[in-house]
Amino acid sequence: MDKTILSAADAVAGIGDGASLAVGGFGLCGIPAVLISALYEQGASALRIVSNNCGTDDHGLGILLGAGRVARVTGSYVGENKEFARQYLGGELEVELVPQGTLAERLRAGGSGIPAFYTPAGVGTPFADGGIPWRHRADGGVAVASPRKETRVFGGRAFVLEEAITCDFALVRAARGDRHGNLVFDKSARNFNPLAAMAGRVTIAEVEELVEPGGLGPDEIHLPGVFVQRVVPLTPRQAADKRIERRTVAG
Template sequence: MTLNKVVGSAAEAVADIPHGASLAVGGFGLAGIPWFLIEALLEQGAGDLTIVSNNCGVDGAGLGLLLDARRISRVIASYVGENKEFARQYLAGELTVELTPQGTLAERLRAGGSGIGAFYTPTGVGTLVAEGGMPWRYAADGSIALASPPKEVRTFNGREMLLEEGIVTDFALVRAAVADKAGNCVFHAAARNFNPPAAMSGRVAIVEAERVVEVGELHPDEIHLSGIFVQRVHELTPEQANRKSIEKLTTRVRQEAHQ
């Protein structure tokens, strides 16, 4: 019998995510984010969430929806910039934010999913990342209420490196272009950013897929994420699959229009 991990709806896929859960969420900005799983989680009601993601969406979209609803208490991320409410909550002392170098964050997720407890990297040596004191949470008066601890630093082949811990989360929410019923996934272009390591990091990885195919239809060489890391697959409708917003639309007048 072929393994079938497809569930009937996004609501069913996220129904058991509890209050206080930690989640790794794929995407970069709005590229490759699991739009409908995030919206289903908003509707489901879980709060006090710890989110591990490159960023926290934008105001009113993506993870920004959960942030606006005050459902997130802690974020481990590498970028704040495009979300004003994210920055406001952080600076006002309403949100704990562990800023992590972007490549380090990706490797922490991958390491956690691979069963690697920690690893050494030169990234961050000689900065507050290694020395500690980076503000994780502010007090209402603007002072630092919680600061990052110092990290262990060792020398390898004459180069100093600091110890970073792998990340394992309770759940993961990711978006794939194609998935088979066993959970093997293919990601399109820029969506192959934080989605694979996020899925690896989650004890229960939930995929929203733009298209679901039978097991065996995907060639092994085109699979980006093995189904062994995936527990649930939700298939989007064609209309849902075509929803792909971006943060900003920047255009310029074509030169020939002036000729």
């Protein structure tokens, strides 16, 4: 029952080339930065990432992108990452853009054993009709485009069928966790972390504070340990290293 692994390097050692990973976080909030850095040092490539976004050019998933280690991204937002945009437009990276709520539900469905679901989001748009560029050619043309999705009418309203997402691994970050893998997330850092954790066949969680079994009250646990296979306790310095994506101050 003790799922603790003291080294982030040991925790990600089994992630091989071509692996699919669900990664928690939103912008730079709640990202598993230590596990991502360990994966960068480990050297796995051709990774298929499922995440709301890919961090910034110099932090989070951006360091894997910059090193050419990512082959495909399923996400909702390109955001502040110029390298992400450059690789996508240059035909180096395959990108499936998904409405944010749909992405969240696809991850949750995958973790719940639901193969697909219908949603009104995207009906009557290229998300349902197909044709969105997933991969460009070097000359700017479209090499791979999104397929048309099934639609049905329920109660007089059209819905589009979306398939669930599961991944080989999931990387998440939690504020607190116990040795059994039960996790608690802090405020907005909760974002995509529980959903990503549910979707991973092997879920690795870095935790800012490790407590002994029984140290978390049943009602405060956000994600039960059944979804988590490895727990990596962070050092105080690692836990305190939280970057701000964009700082805005009053003039």
